[in-house]
Amino acid sequence: MGFWNRKKSDADAQTTCSEKKQIAKKPEKPIVKPDPACLPVKKVKIPLNKTTSEVKFVQNSIVFPCPICSELNTVDLYELDPILGGETMCMHCQDVLHIPGGYQTRSEVPKLKVYAGLPVAIRKFPLFYWNHPVIHELDEQGITRIIIQYGLWGFCQRCHHQFSPAVLINLPHTSGEIVDYRSLSSEEMMEMKSLRAGSCPFCSHRILLVIISEVPHYVISASENLSHRWEED
Ligand SMILES: [Zn+2]
Ligand SMILES: [Zn+2]
Incomplete structure (x- = not known):
């Protein structure tokens, strides 16, 4: 009995050994390091930002x-950056607002x-961000860094x-996750440490006002032009 067993296991060992050799001969596949952000997560339905497209041009403004309180707000077009637009506060409900620069240049209006x-709790921000349809869309186009x-x-x-945004x-x-702090400035490092603990470094509040907007084409092409300039001699 012992003999047969031994023989069988010897044969097994040989097979395994030759298999190993075969594996070793195969050309090495590039090792794809799994990005924790790309690991399959359970799809979470998240609330989206409230918006308005009922924008009227009145002289230079x-x-x-307001998408939240419906009260009228006026913004001077000269205050907007043609690409980056601008952020302001609703005069009535104090929510933050983002106004695209295209309103100033009249592109893609x-x-x-x-x-x-x-409002998003600091603790829930990563879940919110990584489940956001705009982020998924940018990811598919390969331009998440924008x-x-x-x-x-x-x-x-x-x-x-x-x-x-680099911190967020x-x-x-x-x-427990390890964060690479090397690319962050000292101010960003301070923000990161506080946000990781779940609170604002200045007032200890635990809720953020977050805006994730679609990226207009004029922003994407401006960013492409910028990267081309770096390549020029
Ligand atoms: Zn408002
Ligand atoms: Zn604060």
């Missing part, structure tokens, strides 16, 4: 109803919207401190 901030320049704004709900997008899902 635009007038629109029919597609543009004024966005109002959405979000550092345009498309994401995060403010403390109480003191209105504006957080760096790098906020880990869990407290």
Whole structure:
């Protein structure tokens, strides 16, 4: 009995060994490091920012109803950056608003919207961000990095401190996750440490006003032109 067993296991060992050799001969496949952000997560339905496209041009300004309280707000077009647009506060409900720069240059106006901030607990921000349809869309187009320049704004709900998008997008899902601080400035590092603990570094409030907007084409092409300039000799 012992003999047969031994023989069988010897044969097994041989097969395994030759299999191993075969595996070793195969050309090495590139190792794809799983990005924690790309790991399959259970799809979470998230609330989206309230918007308005009822924007009227009146001389050198635009007038629109606040997407939250419906009261009219007026913004001087000269205050807007032609690409980055601008952020302001509703004069009536104090929510933060993003106004696209296309209103100033009159580009893509029919597609543009004024966005109002959405309250999101700091702790829930990564879940909100990684489940956002705009982020998924940018990911599919391979241009997620544009979000550092345009498309994401995060403010403390109480003191209105504006957080760096580079910090927000790098906020880990869990407290144990390792964060690469090397690319962050010292101010961003301070923000990151406080947000990881779930609160604003200036007033300890635990809720953000977040805006994630669609990225207009003029922003994407401006960003492409910028990267081309870097390549020029
Ligand atoms: Zn309002
Ligand atoms: Zn604050």
